Amino acid sequence: MRVTAVPELSEIRLYTAHPGSGLRRLIEWTENEVEVDDLAEPDEDAPEMQPPYWAYAWAGGAVLARYILDRPETVAGRRVLDLGAGSGIVGIAAAKAGAREVIAAEIDRNGVAALGLNAAANGVAITVTGEDVTAGPPPAVDLVMAGDLFYAYDVAERVTPFLDRCLAAGIGVLIGDPGRAWLPRSRLRMLAEYKVPDFGEGRGTAMKPSSVFSFEPEGV
Template sequence: MRLAPVPSLPEIRLYMAHPGSGLRRLLEPDGDAEESATEPQPPYWAYAWAGGAVLARYVLDRPSTVAGRRVLDLGAGSGLVGIAAAKAGAREVIAAEIDLNGIVALGLNAAANGVAVSIIGEDITDGPPPAVDLVLAGDVFYAQDVARRVVPFLDRCLAAGIDVLVGDPGRAWLPKPRLRLLGEYQVPDVGGNGGGAREPSGVFAFVPASA
């Protein structure tokens, strides 16, 4: 992994994948019975995905969004969004990430940017939200099963008086009826697709379901 500035976010550096990273081996079983019982996780944490990038850009451009607040970076991956929140003046940043390699990368990325991020290394979507003021959710609607877990969790956040912002380039399972557009940026969606062209991605407020 190489420490490099994030496209569209030169204020933040992350350890990101490059052709020599050898990340493919993380998807290959190592032959150990105990390890192979768990399906390998794609290294989502090794890339700056568009939803996280646009949410981080929004927070850095509007620091009042997070200043003095307790913030949860949900499905944190590389920690990009949480790092942006910390740089923008959040009182406390908690990052929730389930991938063990991602947890390590997240800690390294936070240290490389000189910010403090507390990490929850488990799936929190089945339980009550932590004691925060704001949830930042970048690229959490990339799969149907994930969306089905995340939406009820975000509803519990709203019920607890917690604001929720979503960053997404328009992935298949984005709950569009529940979103109010706040801003839009052109950012690359480099997420392992071999791309990098700048495409529009939005920042949305997650709002209660219509009665």
């Protein structure tokens, strides 16, 4: 892993995958179906293979981080939650913009380690939790930030009810997303749009439009 500046976000540096890191193989492994002998007993002690989402800047997280850095008043003096934090790009931006406290929630154990390293690389303090906070009540924060969490149906099914509970508790919700399949479009109000590289893409690649939204109560 190499510490490099994020495209379109020169203020933030992350430990990032590169061709020599071999992390791309994990993405390819998880994207393919693995044939398993129906008679074989599952190995319960085997580690679960997860794509290294934390090793790349996702478009939704990048635009949300850019928005926060351009408008620090969005988070200044507030307690914020970076939900599904991945690399921590959104939480790091919030800390740099003057948030009073930043909590980064990430259930992947490798992502939890990456969050600590990336926060240190940027000289900011972030509280990291490896718990699935979507299963419980809203945390004691003022703002929830969700960068690129609507890429899969099962994830969206967990995240959306949690965000509704946050709204009901008076907590604001910001979403950054390039238009993934399970984005709750009818619940969103666009705040800004930027062009950034998408997941795993770096400098020199085509810029794609991604947006920052306010998540609104149902029926509004």
